[in-house]
Amino acid sequence: MxxxxxxxxxxxxxxxxxxxxxxxxxxxxxxxxxxHGTRHDTERSPIRGRGRLASRASLGVLSLVLFVLIILPVGGLSALLAGDNWWWSTVVFVALVLGSAALVRLLPLPAFLSSLAASIAALLAWMIGITVVFAPGTAWAGFVPTIETARALRSGLTAAGESIAVQSIPADPVQPIVLLLAVSVGLLALLADALVFALRMPALAGFVSMAVFAVPYAVHQQDLDVWLFVSTSAVYLALLWAWGRLVHRPRGRRGHTGLRALASGALAMTIAVALPAFTPGLTPESFQAPTRGQLASVYSSGVDPSIQLSQDLRRSNPLLALTYTTTSADGLYLQLVTLSSLIDGPWEPETAGTAHPLEAGYQAPTGLAPDVATSAVTTTVSVSGLRSDWVPVPYPATGITGLTGDWILTPGSLTLTGQGAGSLGQNYTVSSLEVTPTAAQLAAATGPLPGAIAGFTALPRDIAPVIGNTARLVTASAATPYDKAVSLQRYFTSGAFQYSVTAPVEGHYDGGNFAAVATFLSAKSGYCIHFASAMAVMARTLGIPSRIAIGYHPGQASEHNADGTSTFQVFSDQLHAWPELWFEGIGWLAFEPTPGLGIVPPDYSLPSYAITGAGSPARDSAGSALTPTTPKPVAEKDTASNPVIEAQxxxxxxxxxxxxxxxxxxxxxxxxxxxxxxxxxxxxxxxxxxxxxxxxxxxxxxxxxxxxxxxxxxxxxxxxxxxxxxxxxxxxxxxxxxxxxxxxxxxxxxxxxxxxxxxxxxxxxxxxxxxxxxxxxxxxxxxxxxxxxxxxxxxxxxxxxxxxxxx
Incomplete structure (x- = not known):
C-alpha cells in the first residue's frame, strides 16, 4: 500500500x-x-455543446455516410453480374444492418453500453433478415434462426460457389449468389460499423470499402472505373471529415484544418488517378490482354495465352480441367487458341480476321488437299475446371454441337471464342479429322506460299542471330521443308535439352518473345512454351510457316469403353504449347519438341517415317522411341471423373x-x-x-x-x-x-x-x-x-x- x-x-x-x-x-x-495541439479535455461523448438526443441523432449522419461508402463499390460488381436486382437486395441488407445500429444509438444508454447494444442489434438484424428472406421455412416463428436454418444457408452458400464456378461473366444472379452477397456484404457492414462507432477507428473503414471495390478487378480483368474510384474516395474523405466534426473536434487554427484536409484529399485522388496513366508498368495496357478474347489473369485452372503458362504448370495441386471420350485410337491435342503474330513484344492470339458466328458452319481446313488421307473422329468433351474465353477442340474440327452461349469461329485456326460465354461447365461433341499424309506427300510439300500463309513467316529485323544460325546448323543436311521440320524436332528431343518449370523464372525468360528464345537456346532448359517458341521461330528463319498452339496435350486414358472409344482425363498441369508448321497440300501439322512429358510425337514427325511409311512403328534414327523413360503416372480415377461431383x-x-x-x-x-x-x-x-x-x-x-x-x-x-x-x-x-x-x-x-x-x-x-x-x-x-x-x-x-x- x-x-x-x-x-x-x-x-x-x-x-x-x-x-x-x-x-x-x-x-x-x-x-x-x-x-493549439491538444485534444479538448471535455467529455468525449459524440457531439459537444448540444442536447443528448441531438448529439446521438447527429451520429446518424455518420451512419448515412458509412452506408454510401459501402454500397457504392458494391455497384462495381455489375461487371460480374447481370441485371440490378441483386444490387437493390444488397442495399436493403446494408441499410438494415446500419439502420438497426443507428436506431439503438439513439437510446439514452451509457457510451460503452450503447456501442455494444448497437453492434448486437446490427448482428441480430442481419441474422433475422437473412433468415426471413432466404430460409423462412426453417425458422421458428418464421424469423428466429435454428440449426436447420444454418444448414440451409450453408447449402445455399455451397450452391453459390458451384454457380460461380460454372457461369461465365456476366453471371446470372441466381438466389444463391444473392444470398452470398447478402451474407458477405452484410458482415462487412457490421465490421465497418464497429470500426467507426465501437472501436473509434473510422480510417479503417476504408479497408472494408476497398475490399468490395477490388473484387471485380480480382475476378475479371478490366479498366479501372475512375468515376467509381473517385466517388468512393470522396465519400471516404467525407466520413473522416464528419468524424472530426461530430465526434473528435480538435482545437486547431480555425479556417485552416478543413481547407488542408480538402486540398490533401483532392491531391491524393488526383495522384491516384493520374499517376498510372504515364507511369511505366501502371498503365491500363499493362494489365490488359493484347487482344479481345484474352483471358483475365485470375482463373481457376484456366489459360492465359500471353504465355504465362507457368501458373498452371507449377501448381502443387492440379485440378481436373476436362474429360473427353473419343473414337481416336490415341489421345488428342485439344487446341484453345493459336499465336501467330510472332513479332516483338508479347506474342498475341491469332486475330479473328474473317471470323463468323458458329452457326454459319465450318469451312474446309486451310491447305488440305483432297488426296491426303483423313479419318473421321468424334469426341465428346466435358469441361469441369477450365475457365477460359475459348473451348478446347481438336484440329482440324469440322463441326461442333452442344455448346451453350454465343461463339465466334476463326476460320484459319478453327478456334472458338465466346461472346459473353465461357468454357467452364460446357458439354459438347466435336467432329474432327485425323490427317495422315504419306511420306511422299510430305516430301513433295514445296513451292511458293499462298498469300494468306506468307505472313506466318514474318520475323522482326533485329532477331538474335543465334536463332537463325542454330536453325541452319541443325538442318544443314535436310533437303525439303518437311525434312528440316523433322530435324528441328529431333534437335530438341535428342537429350541436349531438359524440361523444367523452375528454371525459367527471371527476366524475359519466363514468357514468349524473341528474348526468351535466344536465352532458351543458350540455357537449354525450359518448359513447353520455350520448346514450342524456339521451334516455331527457327522454322520461320528457314522459310517454313509456323504458329504456336496453346491447349492441352492428350493426357492419359482412364478407361477403354466397350464401344471402342477411350475416355481421357486432363488435369490443369497438362496445359501445353506446341508448334504447328504449314506444308503445301497438307496444311497445318502439329509437332512435339518438348521432352519429358511422356508424350509420343506424331508418327509423321519422326525421322523413320520417310523410310517406313505411314502406319509403321515410329522410331528415331537411333532405333529408340522418343517417349521418355519416366512417363507421367496416370492419376487414380474415381468419382472425380464426373465433373459435377468434382465441382461439388x-x-x-x-x-x-x-x-x-x-x-x-x-x-x-x-x-x-x-x-x-x-x-x-x-x-x-x-x-x-x-x-x-x-x-x-x-x-x-x-x-x-x-x-x-x-x-x-x-x-x-x-x-x-x-x-x-x-x-x-x-x-x-x-x-x-x-x-x-x-x-x-x-x-x-x-x-x-x-x-x-x-x-x-x-x-x-x-x-x-x-x-x-x-x-x-x-x-x-x-x-x-x-x-x-x-x-x-x-x-x-x-x-x-x-x-x-x-x-
Missing part, C-alpha cells in the same frame, strides 16, 4: 498541480499540449477453407480485443462499486493510477498519492477541482478514524464523475497512438500494481 501524506487542514492548500516544462520526465514520452467436392472444400479462415480470424480478433474488453470491464466494475463500497475514493484513485499506467506512466508503490498527483499534473493539464476532490477524499479514507462518517450517495456520484473527468483529460491530451495503445494494450493488466488497497 502506498503511504499517503497527511490530510490537509483547514489552512492547508489543496493539491499542488504544477505545469512542468520537463514533459519527458517520469517515463512519459509526450509533451504537454497547449491550446471442390466447392465443399472451398467452403470448409473459408469457414476455417473465418474461425481463425475470429479467434485472432477476439484475442486482440480481449485485453481491451477485460480492462473496460474492470473500469466499469470499479466505478459501479464506488456507489456502494466503504472506500469509494480509494477505488477511484486505483482506476486513475491504472489509467496512467496504461498511458505508459511509471506507477510506484512507494509514491504518495499527492506526489503522484503532482507528477501527473506535470505531464497533463489536469482539471483542478476533480483532482483536489478525489485526492482529499482518498486521504480522508486512509487516515481518518473509523466510523468518522459515511459517504453519501451524492458525494459518491461526484467522486465517480471526478474519476471520469481525470480519465478524459488524460485521454484527450495523449497522442492517437498512445490512446490506442492504452485501449488495446493496457499495461495495468500485466503490472498488477494498484496504489491503493480496498479493490
Amino acid at each position: 502506498t503511504t499517503l501524506a497527511p490530510a490537509p487542514g483547514p489552512s492547508t492548500p489543496g493539491p499542488r498541480l504544477p505545469q512542468s516544462s520537463d514533459h519527458r520526465a517520469h517515463g512519459h514520452p509526450h509533451p504537454p499540449q497547449g491550446s 467436392a471442390q466447392a465443399q472444400s472451398q467452403g470448409r477453407a473459408w469457414l476455417i479462415a473465418l474461425a481463425v480470424t475470429l479467434v485472432v480478433a477476439l484475442a486482440a480485443l480481449a485485453p481491451a474488453t477485460v480492462r473496460r470491464l474492470r473500469r466499469r466494475r470499479r466505478l459501479s462499486a464506488m456507489m456502494r463500497a466503504p472506500n469509494p475514493a480509494s477505488l477511484g484513485w486505483s482506476e486513475v493510477c491504472d489509467t496512467a499506467s496504461d498511458y505508459r506512466m511509471e506507477v510506484s508503490h512507494s509514491e504518495t498519492a499527492r506526489a503522484f498527483a503532482n507528477r501527473l499534473a506535470a505531464v497533463y493539464r489536469m482539471p483542478h477541482e476533480p483532482v483536489a476532490a478525489l485526492l482529499t477524499a482518498v486521504e480522508r479514507e486512509q487516515f481518518a478514524r473509523q466510523g468518522a462518517g459515511e459517504t453519501g450517495a451524492d458525494e459518491r456520484a461526484e467522486l465517480v464523475e471526478a474519476v471520469r473527468a481525470i480519465i478524459r483529460a488524460i485521454s484527450a491530451q495523449a497522442s492517437t497512438a498512445d490512446d490506442r495503445r492504452a485501449v488495446f494494450l493496457p499495461l495495468s493488466l500485466l503490472a498488477g500494481l494498484p496504489l491503493l488497497s480496498g479493490e
Whole structure:
C-alpha cells in the first residue's frame, strides 16, 4: 500500500498541480499540449455543446455516410453480374444492418453500453433478415434462426460457389449468389460499423470499402472505373471529415484544418488517378490482354495465352480441367487458341480476321488437299475446371454441337471464342479429322506460299542471330521443308535439352518473345512454351510457316469403353504449347519438341517415317522411341471423373477453407480485443462499486493510477498519492477541482478514524464523475497512438500494481 501524506487542514492548500516544462520526465514520452495541439479535455461523448438526443441523432449522419461508402463499390460488381436486382437486395441488407445500429444509438444508454447494444442489434438484424428472406421455412416463428436454418444457408452458400464456378461473366444472379452477397456484404457492414462507432477507428473503414471495390478487378480483368474510384474516395474523405466534426473536434487554427484536409484529399485522388496513366508498368495496357478474347489473369485452372503458362504448370495441386471420350485410337491435342503474330513484344492470339458466328458452319481446313488421307473422329468433351474465353477442340474440327452461349469461329485456326460465354461447365461433341499424309506427300510439300500463309513467316529485323544460325546448323543436311521440320524436332528431343518449370523464372525468360528464345537456346532448359517458341521461330528463319498452339496435350486414358472409344482425363498441369508448321497440300501439322512429358510425337514427325511409311512403328534414327523413360503416372480415377461431383467436392472444400479462415480470424480478433474488453470491464466494475463500497475514493484513485499506467506512466508503490498527483499534473493539464476532490477524499479514507462518517450517495456520484473527468483529460491530451495503445494494450493488466488497497 502506498503511504499517503497527511490530510490537509483547514489552512492547508489543496493539491499542488504544477505545469512542468520537463514533459519527458517520469517515463512519459509526450509533451504537454497547449491550446493549439491538444485534444479538448471535455467529455468525449459524440457531439459537444448540444442536447443528448441531438448529439446521438447527429451520429446518424455518420451512419448515412458509412452506408454510401459501402454500397457504392458494391455497384462495381455489375461487371460480374447481370441485371440490378441483386444490387437493390444488397442495399436493403446494408441499410438494415446500419439502420438497426443507428436506431439503438439513439437510446439514452451509457457510451460503452450503447456501442455494444448497437453492434448486437446490427448482428441480430442481419441474422433475422437473412433468415426471413432466404430460409423462412426453417425458422421458428418464421424469423428466429435454428440449426436447420444454418444448414440451409450453408447449402445455399455451397450452391453459390458451384454457380460461380460454372457461369461465365456476366453471371446470372441466381438466389444463391444473392444470398452470398447478402451474407458477405452484410458482415462487412457490421465490421465497418464497429470500426467507426465501437472501436473509434473510422480510417479503417476504408479497408472494408476497398475490399468490395477490388473484387471485380480480382475476378475479371478490366479498366479501372475512375468515376467509381473517385466517388468512393470522396465519400471516404467525407466520413473522416464528419468524424472530426461530430465526434473528435480538435482545437486547431480555425479556417485552416478543413481547407488542408480538402486540398490533401483532392491531391491524393488526383495522384491516384493520374499517376498510372504515364507511369511505366501502371498503365491500363499493362494489365490488359493484347487482344479481345484474352483471358483475365485470375482463373481457376484456366489459360492465359500471353504465355504465362507457368501458373498452371507449377501448381502443387492440379485440378481436373476436362474429360473427353473419343473414337481416336490415341489421345488428342485439344487446341484453345493459336499465336501467330510472332513479332516483338508479347506474342498475341491469332486475330479473328474473317471470323463468323458458329452457326454459319465450318469451312474446309486451310491447305488440305483432297488426296491426303483423313479419318473421321468424334469426341465428346466435358469441361469441369477450365475457365477460359475459348473451348478446347481438336484440329482440324469440322463441326461442333452442344455448346451453350454465343461463339465466334476463326476460320484459319478453327478456334472458338465466346461472346459473353465461357468454357467452364460446357458439354459438347466435336467432329474432327485425323490427317495422315504419306511420306511422299510430305516430301513433295514445296513451292511458293499462298498469300494468306506468307505472313506466318514474318520475323522482326533485329532477331538474335543465334536463332537463325542454330536453325541452319541443325538442318544443314535436310533437303525439303518437311525434312528440316523433322530435324528441328529431333534437335530438341535428342537429350541436349531438359524440361523444367523452375528454371525459367527471371527476366524475359519466363514468357514468349524473341528474348526468351535466344536465352532458351543458350540455357537449354525450359518448359513447353520455350520448346514450342524456339521451334516455331527457327522454322520461320528457314522459310517454313509456323504458329504456336496453346491447349492441352492428350493426357492419359482412364478407361477403354466397350464401344471402342477411350475416355481421357486432363488435369490443369497438362496445359501445353506446341508448334504447328504449314506444308503445301497438307496444311497445318502439329509437332512435339518438348521432352519429358511422356508424350509420343506424331508418327509423321519422326525421322523413320520417310523410310517406313505411314502406319509403321515410329522410331528415331537411333532405333529408340522418343517417349521418355519416366512417363507421367496416370492419376487414380474415381468419382472425380464426373465433373459435377468434382465441382461439388471442390466447392465443399472451398467452403470448409473459408469457414476455417473465418474461425481463425475470429479467434485472432477476439484475442486482440480481449485485453481491451477485460480492462473496460474492470473500469466499469470499479466505478459501479464506488456507489456502494466503504472506500469509494480509494477505488477511484486505483482506476486513475491504472489509467496512467496504461498511458505508459511509471506507477510506484512507494509514491504518495499527492506526489503522484503532482507528477501527473506535470505531464497533463489536469482539471483542478476533480483532482483536489478525489485526492482529499482518498486521504480522508486512509487516515481518518473509523466510523468518522459515511459517504453519501451524492458525494459518491461526484467522486465517480471526478474519476471520469481525470480519465478524459488524460485521454484527450495523449497522442492517437498512445490512446490506442492504452485501449488495446493496457499495461495495468500485466503490472498488477494498484496504489491503493480496498479493490
